Every structure is written in structure tokens, then in C-alpha cells.
Amino acid sequence: MPHLLMIGECMIELSQSNELGEYKQSFAGDVFNTGxxxxxxxxxxxxxxFLSVIGEDKMSSQLLxxxxxxxxxxxxxxxxxxxxMGLYIINIDHYGERTFDYWRxxxxxxxxxxxxxxxxxxxxxxSFTTLFFSGISIAILSSEDLLDFWKFIEDRRAHGCQxxxxxxxxxxxxxxxxxxxxxxxxxxxxxxxxxxxxxxHKNLYHHESAAEVASHLEAKGIGEIIIKNGDLEVLISVxxxxxxxxxxxxxxxxxxxxxxxxxxxxxxxxxxxxxSVKDAVTYAASVAGCVIQHKGAIVPxxxxxxxxIPLV
Ligand code: ADP
Numbered sequence: 084m085p086h087l088l089m090i091g092e093c094m095i096e097l098s099q100s101n102e103l104g105e106y107k108q109s110f111a112g113d114v115f116n117t118g119x120x121x122x123x124x125x126x127x128x129x130x131x132x133f134l135s136v137i138g139e140d141k142m143s144s145q146l147l148x149x150x151x152x153x154x155x156x157x158x159x160x161x162x163x164x165x166x167x168m169g170l171y172i173i174n175i176d177h178y179g180e181r182t183f184d185y186w187r188x189x190x191x192x193x194x195x196x197x198x199x200x201x202x203x204x205x206x207x208x209x210s211f212t213t214l215f216f217s218g219i220s221i222a223i224l225s226s227e228d229l230l231d232f233w234k235f236i237e238d239r240r241a242h243g244c245q246x247x248x249x250x251x252x253x254x255x256x257x258x259x260x261x262x263x264x265x266x267x268x269x270x271x272x273x274x275x276x277x278x279x280x281x282x283x284h285k286n287l288y289h290h291e292s293a294a295e296v297a298s299h300l301e302a303k304g305i306g307e308i309i310i311k312n313g314d315l316e317v318l319i320s321v322x323x324x325x326x327x328x329x330x331x332x333x334x335x336x337x338x339x340x341x342x343x344x345x346x347x348x349x350x351x352x353x354x355x356x357x358x359s360v361k362d363a364v365t366y367a368a369s370v371a372g373c374v375i376q377h378k379g380a381i382v383p384x385x386x387x388x389x390x391x392i393p394l395v
Pocket of ligand 1: 312313331342346368
């Protein structure tokens with residue numbers, strides 16, 4: 084059975100729910116969201132584990148309840164006394180424009196590599212068949228911890244685990260664009276499958292099109308490259324052979340926040356279940372299309388299953 088390891092940060096999300104300024108609380112984080120969608124698509128035919136750090140407080144315990152209800156394995160989740168989970172607020176102005184405020188500088192997730200090092204029980208990572216991380220997973224690590232992270236990824240890859248990376252470039256999390264580029268170049272060199280968005284590369288590499296992104300990544304010898312571009316075609320490059328897959332634009336877009344995360348979840352699930360790259364992109368687009376018609380990063384299960392047929 085496939086066993087996927089999702090490495091990243093999950094945060095407390097507060098989103099403004101009405102004009103009175105009341106907020107609704109939930110949890111979200113790019114890699115975590117992807118894990119939830121993978122588990123929903125693959126159900127009992129795959130195991131999904133989340134590797135991260137949370138606090139010992141009540142909110143952190145509530146995340147464990149959510150993970151249990153989504154059947155995400157929490158065995159690889161460390162708990163730390165000194166730090167709590169990060170938090171972000173989604174504000175919506177009078178015109179419906181969304182802005183985000185973050186409190187994540189001292190979040191527990193940043194302690195991950197230290198806790199793996201100190202862990203006397205020595206968690207066993209040998210059962211994982213696929214490992215997924217993003218540019219955000221690495222942006223929150225110190226330079227020293229990042230070196231340990233690369234060793235961890237190299238080690239898993241040497242043991243036959245497939246490595247998947249989505250750059251998800253967030254300039255505010257990096258000291259400089261150069262710093263991000265250096266890390267992304269290493270991440271790309273260690274990956275078997277990459278899932279960038281054209282916007283990530285526009286902002287960081289000044290690439291103007293999906294074709295330019297593909298050329299940059301093909302030159303690194305990456306075999307499976309999937310390039311997202313909002314409601315425009317997805318460009319795929321498999322062993323250097325390119326194809327474009329059209330997207331049916333959603334007319335009633337409600338919230339695009341986790342479009343890319345949902346796409347990644349649908350794509351990785353479909354590939355795990357044996358679908359071709361093209362069919363996996365079509366399935367991924369349907370998952371993303373469903374998610375952007377609802378508020379929040381993780382849509383309610385009932386709405387999800389009303390639109391998406393699981394792959395089992
Ligand atoms: P990100 O969240 O990484 O910026 P994108 O905006 O590129 O991701 O979107 C990811 C995927 O979500 C797209 O490849 C597409 O499948 C789907 N998507 C995004 N916007 C739309 C839209 N307006 N209509 C239909 N699908 C969309």
C-alpha cells in the first residue's frame with residue numbers, strides 16, 4: 084500500500100465570517116491541505132502521514148482531532164513545550180479583496196529538524212513510498228536545519244522513496260530571492276516529480292510562460308514536471324515530452340486560496356492509483372475546481388464527495 088509522508092506546517096486559520104468582524108477558526112497549511120485531499124481521494128487504499136511539530140496546548144490538540152477525522156496518521160507529529168502552532172488571519176475588505184496577516188515567526192513547526200535529531204525513540208521513516216514538501220516547508224527552517232533537511236531527503240531518496248516538490252514561493256518567508264533560488268535549486272535536484280505554478284517562477288525567476296518554466300526544469304533532468312497556471316492549460320513534461328491539458332474555467336469562483344494544494348492532492352492520488360499523467364491532471368483539475376467553489380482551504384467532506392468520486 085502507498086504510504087505518503089507530508090512535511091510542512093499546519094497553522095490555525097481565522098477567517099472573517101461576517102460584517103460584524105466575527106471570525107471562524109479552522110486549520111490549514113499547503114502540504115497539510117494536500118494530504119487531506121489525497122486521503123479523501125484514496126481513502127483506505129493509501130496511508131497519509133503528516134511530519135511536523137505542534138504545541139502542547141489545546142488548539143494543537145484540536146488539530147489532532149481534525150487529523151483523526153480525516154484519517155491522517157499523527158504518529159510522525161512531534162509536540163513541543165516551548166512553541167505553539169503558527170496562526171494567520173484572513174481579512175476581507177468591502178470589495179471582497181482578501182489580505183492575510185501571519186503570526187508564524189516562532190511557530191512550533193520551525194523546530195522540526197531539531198526534534199528529529201533529539202528524538203530518542205528514533206522514528207522509522209523506512210515505510211514511506213512518496214514524500215511531499217514545498218517551498219514553505221523549507222522557508223521556515225534555519226540555514227543549519229535546512230542542511231539536515233537535505234540529508235533527510237537524500238537518505239529517503241536513496242532508499243527508493245519518490246520525492247515530490249511544489250515551490251509555492253512566498254517572498255515574505257525568505258531573506259532574499261537569491262536565498263530562495265538556492266534552496267529551490269537543491270529541492271529540484273532532489274525531486275522526481277515537481278508541481279510548480281507559473282506565478283512562482285514569474286516572481287522568482289522572471290520566467291514569462293509555462294514553456295520557459297518547463298525548459299528550466301527539463302534542463303535539470305526532472306522526469307515528471309506538471310506546471311499549473313490558474314484557469315489556463317496545465318503544461319506537462321514527461322521525460323522531456325511536452326503536452327498541454329486544457330482546464331474548464333469555473334464560473335462561480337468563491338475562494339482560490341488552496342487551488343494549487345487541492346490540485347496537488349488530486350494529482351498525486353491519481354498517480355498513486357495508477358492513472359497516466361494526463362488522466363491524473365484531469366482528475367486534479369476537477370478536485371481543484373471543486374475546492375475553489377467553496378470557502379476555506381479544506382472544504383467540508385459532504386461538499387467534496389458531492390463533486391468528486393474517490394479513486395477506489
Ligand atoms: P496556485 O494556488 O498554486 O496559485 P493555480 O492558481 O495555478 O495554483 O491553480 C491550480 C489549479 O487550480 C489550476 O491548475 C486549475 O486546475 C485550478 N484552477 C485555478 N483557478 C481556476 C479557475 N478559475 N477555473 C478552473 N480551475 C481553476
